[in-house]
Amino acid sequence: MxxxxxxxxxxxxxxxxxxxxxxxxxxxxxxxxxxxxxxxxxxxxxxxxxxxxxxxxxxxxxxxxxxxxxxxxxxxxxxxxxxxxxxxxxxxxxxxxxxxxxxxxxxxxxxxxxxxxxxxxxxxxxxxxxxxxxxxxxxxxxxxxxxxxxVRWLQAGPMRVDLQARRCLVDDEPVQLSQTEFDLLAYLMGRAQQVAGHHEIAQQVWGWRHGDVRNTLRIHVGRLRRKIGDPPRAPRWIGSARGLGYQFLQPVAELGEDRSEERLRQAIAVLNAQADALQALIDTLPAAQDAATVAETVVQWAVTRGFGDAATVFRLDVDDAGRGFSRLVASAGMSARWRQSIATGHPVSEGFMGSQVYARGEVVQMSDMTRLSKRFPVTARMSTAEDLHACVMFPLHVHGRVWGDLAFVSRAPRAFPPARSAYLRTVAAVVALAVEARTRDAALDARAPGEVAGA
The missing domain is CATH 3.40.50.2300 (Response regulator)
Known part of the structure; x- marks a missing residue:
């Protein structure tokens, strides 16, 4: 019809x-x-x-x-x-x-x-x-x-949280937590190894939407740390992201009581789909002639395969004054207006979320970038214009330094699940290896024939 x-x-x-x-x-x-x-x-x-x-x-x-x-x-x-x-x-x-x-x-x-x-x-x-x-x-x-x-239990090494009984055990010893402390711990563990913003935690755990929540949250985190034996200067469980929020530092396993064959089959199907997608990317990368082609390949793969609504690769460079400068290498899922606005690159400043990746060489993840107008005005402005919210950014380590970053972005205002983030971390590692190989090839091609022969 x-x-x-x-x-x-x-x-x-x-x-x-x-x-x-x-x-x-x-x-x-x-x-x-x-x-x-x-x-x-x-x-x-x-x-x-x-x-x-x-x-x-x-x-x-x-x-x-x-x-x-x-x-x-x-x-x-x-x-x-x-x-x-x-x-x-x-x-x-x-x-x-x-x-x-x-x-x-x-x-x-x-x-x-x-x-x-x-x-x-x-x-x-x-x-x-x-x-x-x-x-x-x-x-x-x-x-x-x-x-x-x-999901019945959250497990991180010797820490085990029973969501149904609302109990916490560390080294098989029960830890007496208040309702607020338990909810805070469970929320951070549910977003393990992802930075949760101050206002995001307050809204999701207690329903607070307005006001200065940082001091109150600091007090609750301090009490929770003391009870689980987590010194703030050398934290094992709960880390602070200065100016941003907190994160649970250890990987967390979600355990449930449903061990049916159907659920197991579905889990295996997801893993197989991800493995197939990664293999397809690995099979394609050898044909990439240079780092730019590697970047273009991965962003197109990410959007086509549905791992994000958009994806970008930026390269960390320096301008004529020797200051850090971020240049777009490849993007997919972004509008022509956005690409034009970023065509000349932009300085690496505190207002740009990627600066955190470059400075620390660590993964940065946010559930809603559009709310970061005070902390990261550049990122918030760019994200709002594209109606993009959740983002996970991975540093690309090439030849022992941060070469740039690979970002996956979603229109849904929820953080990427831990299992997805772990998978995309592997993708970023594969891409970094491909970029390193292409830049090494380019360096060899640029050398004189005699230098290459005598190497």
């Missing part, structure tokens, strides 16, 4: 029906739509944010993107029942995310068949935009709640 030329009521009203709270529950979202169907045009905009986050007409591609991201919901729609049924079955095997069928005419028997194939919800195609958003949001919240209950 040919797609109508005028927008359906759902298409026309989707942007008005979506609010910030809905986007927080339903992003990232993947739409898998049959080519030429009304569902293929089902995309709304709330402010600067487009939703769904990714749209694909290839079921295999949609399944891959949904499986490697922290996908909150997958939408399936089409004009042909057989196509929709096939898509639902294949997507159901890709992960535990909820699957909703939208913008699709089905009979009662066909609806039962789709639910049996793995769909969590089949939305009446003539439902209004507000009803559709309400039903999807309810499904998203339910799925998020189930996911939280699946």
């Amino acid at each position: 040919a797609a109508p030329t005028s927008p359906t009521p759902l298409e026309a009203g989707l942007g008005r029906a979506l609010g910030p709270q809905d986007l927080a529950v339903l992003s990232p979202a993947v739409l898998c739509a049959e080519p030429g169907s009304p569902a293929s045009r089902l995309r709304g905009r709330a402010g600067r944010t487009e939703w769904p986050t990714a749209v694909h007409d290839d079921v295999t591609r949609a399944a891959h993107v949904a499986s490697v991201r922290d996908t909150r919901i997958v939408l399936v729609g089409g004009s042909t029942f057989a196509w929709v049924h096939h898509a639902v079955r294949q997507l159901r095997t890709a992960g535990s995310f909820p699957v909703a069928v939208v913008a699709t005419d089905v009979t009662p028997d066909e609806e039962l068949t789709l639910l049996g194939a793995g769909a969590n919800l089949v939305v009446e195609p003539r439902a209004g935009a507000r009803e559709v958003v309400a039903r999807l949001t309810a499904l998203g919240r339910s799925a998020a709640g189930d996911a939280l209950l699946q």
Whole structure:
């Protein structure tokens, strides 16, 4: 059936029906739509944010993107029942995310068949935009709640936190924590090895949105550190990021009671998809002629494979005055306006988040860069213009120094999950090795023939 030329009521009203709270529950979202169907045009905009986050007409591609991201919901729609049924079955095997069928005419028997194939919800195609958003949001919240209950323990070396019993043990000895201290510890462990901003912690742990929270938070962190035996000058568990916030320093394993074969199969499917994607990148990099081509290859790979809505590679350089200068090498998912604004590079200053990567040579991660207008005004301004929020930046160590950085960015205002960050850290290491090899080749090519022969 040919797609109508005028927008359906759902298409026309989707942007008005979506609010910030809905986007927080339903992003990232993947739409898998049959080519030429009304569902293929089902995309709304709330402010600067487009939703769904990714749209694909290839079921295999949609399944891959949904499986490697922290996908909150997958939408399936089409004009042909057989196509929709096939898509639902294949997507159901890709992960535990909820699957909703939208913008699709089905009979009662066909609806039962789709639910049996793995769909969590089949939305009446003539439902209004507000009803559709309400039903999807309810499904998203339910799925998020189930996911939280699946994690029972957080384990970091000798520290073990029981989320259900609200207990903390260090070296098998119980640590008596107040409710506030437990919530703070659990939140930081849930975002292990990621810097959580002062206001972000206050909002997520206690619901505070305004005011100066730093002093109060410092007191709570101090009490927590004393109880878990963590000296602030040589912290083992909780580190401070000056001017930014705090982070749990050790890697954390999330353990649950659900050991079903289905959940194990889904976990293995995600790992296999990530391994395949990484192998594809490794197979492509040898063809890159120079560092710029390596950078272009990885940013295109990251966006095409769904590991971020955008990706960038910057190189650390110096200007004529000997000051640090950051130059864009490659980007994907960014607008032409953004690329033009950064075409000449910019000084490495405190207002640029990348300066933290260059200064410390460590990973920097933020859940919402648009809120950093006071701390990183340059980064906040650039991010707001592109409607980009979460970011994880990796230093690229080449020949023993920081050559530049590789950043993965998402439109969802939530930090990259720890498992995703660990995977992308491996990607950054592979890219750094490729850049080092190309720069070494370039240095050899620049030497005189006699020098090379006598080397």
